[in-house]
Amino acid sequence: MFKWIKNIIDKIKKEIAYRKRLKELKKKDPFIYK
Amino acid sequence: MNKKFKEKFIAGGCSFTFGHELSDDNNGKTPSKQSWAYRLSQELNLCQPDNYICTAKAGSGNSGIARRTFNAVATLPDVTGVAVMWSFLSRYDWAMPRHRSLENTRWATITPWDTSSGQAEVFRELAGSEPQQESWKHQREVLKETGVHEFADVLYKSAANQYHELYLSWKSIIWLQNILEKKKIPFVFTLADNSLFYNEMTLHSETDSLLKALYKEIDFTKWVSFGERMMGFNQWASLNEYERGATHPLDKAHRDAVQLMLPKFKEIIGGNNV
Numbered sequence: 001m002f003k004w005i006k007n008i009i010d011k012i013k014k015e016i017a018y019r020k021r022l023k024e025l026k027k028k029d030p031f032i033y034k
Numbered sequence: 035m036n037k038k039f040k041e042k043f044i045a046g047g048c049s050f051t052f053g054h055e056l057s058d059d060n061n062g063k064t065p066s067k068q069s070w071a072y073r074l075s076q077e078l079n080l081c082q083p084d085n086y087i088c089t090a091k092a093g094s095g096n097s098g099i100a101r102r103t104f105n106a107v108a109t110l111p112d113v114t115g116v117a118v119m120w121s122f123l124s125r126y127d128w129a130m131p132r133h134r135s136l137e138n139t140r141w142a143t144i145t146p147w148d149t150s151s152g153q154a155e156v157f158r159e160l161a162g163s164e165p166q167q168e169s170w171k172h173q174r175e176v177l178k179e180t181g182v183h184e185f186a187d188v189l190y191k192s193a194a195n196q197y198h199e200l201y202l203s204w205k206s207i208i209w210l211q212n213i214l215e216k217k218k219i220p221f222v223f224t225l226a227d228n229s230l231f232y233n234e235m236t237l238h239s240e241t242d243s244l245l246k247a248l249y250k251e252i253d254f255t256k257w258v259s260f261g262e263r264m265m266g267f268n269q270w271a272s273l274n275e276y277e278r279g280a281t282h283p284l285d286k287a288h289r290d291a292v293q294l295m296l297p298k299f300k301e302i303i304g305g306n307n308v
Contacts, residue, residue: 018151018190019151022190023152025124026152028123029125029147030268
C-alpha cells in the first residue's frame with residue numbers, strides 16, 4: 001500500500017540530488033551564453 | 035607565392051580563446067583579435083593576420099576542442115603552429131542525428147547550462163546584456179529543435195560524472211598531442227582552469243591506475259600554466275582582479291597573459307622574430 005509513496009519520496013530525493021549536482025557543476029563552469 | 039604568406043597558425047579552445055565579450059566582439063560572429071591566441075600568433079610572427087585560424091567555439095568542452103583542432107590540422111596545409119587552451123571538464127561533444135542547425139549538421143556542444151533546470155538564473159546573470167540574452171534565447175530554441183535539450187537533461191541526470199569526463203578530456207588531449215607530434219607541428223597547450231588536473235590540492239591522477247597511466251602520457255613540457263598546481267587563465271585573471279564582462283576576463287587580461295606566457299611559448303613553439 002505504501003510502495004507508491006516510497007517511490008515518490010525516492011523520486012523527489014533523486015531530483016533534489018540532481019539539482020544540487022547541477023548547481024555545483026554550474027558553479028565550476030562559468031559559461032552562460034553562446 | 036612566398037611560403038611565409040601561406041603559413042597558418044591554428045588556435046583551439048572555448049570562449050576564452052574565441053574572445054567572447056572582448057572589445058571587438060561582434061556577437062560572436064568572428065573570432066576576436068584581442069584574444070590571447072591571436073595576440074600570440076602576431077607577437078611571434080607565426081602567420082599573416084589573415085592566416086590566423088581560430089577553431090575555438092563558445093561552450094566547447096575538451097573533446098570538441100580536440101575534434102575541431104584536429105579537423106583544421108588535417109585539412110589545412112602549411113600549419114606553422116598550434117595553441118590550445120583546454121576547458122572545463124563538465125562539457126560534452128556529441129554527434130547527434132543529422133540536423134541542419136547543428137555544427138556541420140551533426141555536432142552538439144553540451145554544457146550543464148543546456149539543461150532545463152535554472153533558466154531563470156541565467157536571465158538574472160545576463161540582465162545587463164541584451165545581445166547575450168537574445169543569443170541565449172536563440173540557442174535555447176535550437177537546442178529544443180535539435181533534441182539536444184532533452185538529451186542534456188538525461189545526460190546530466192543519469193550518466194554524467196567527473197571520472198568519465200576526466201577520461202574523455204585526457205584521452206582527447208593525448209590524442210591531439212600525439213597527432214601533432216606525428217605531424218611534427220609545433221604546439222603549446224594551456225588551460226582555462228586547473229580542475230582539469232586537480233581537485234583542490236589532490237591530483238585526479240591519484241584516483242586509480244587507469245587515470246594515473248593516462249596522466250603519464252601527457253607531455254607537460256609542452257604546457258604553459260599561470261601559476262602553481264597548473265593554475266588556469268580564468269583563475270589567474272580572477273585572482274589578479276582583472277576586469278570581467280558577464281563571464282569572461284576582458285582585453286587587459288588577455289594582453290598581460292600573453293606577456294606572461296611569451297617566454298615559454300618562444301621556447302616551445304619558436305617563431306619568426308626570435
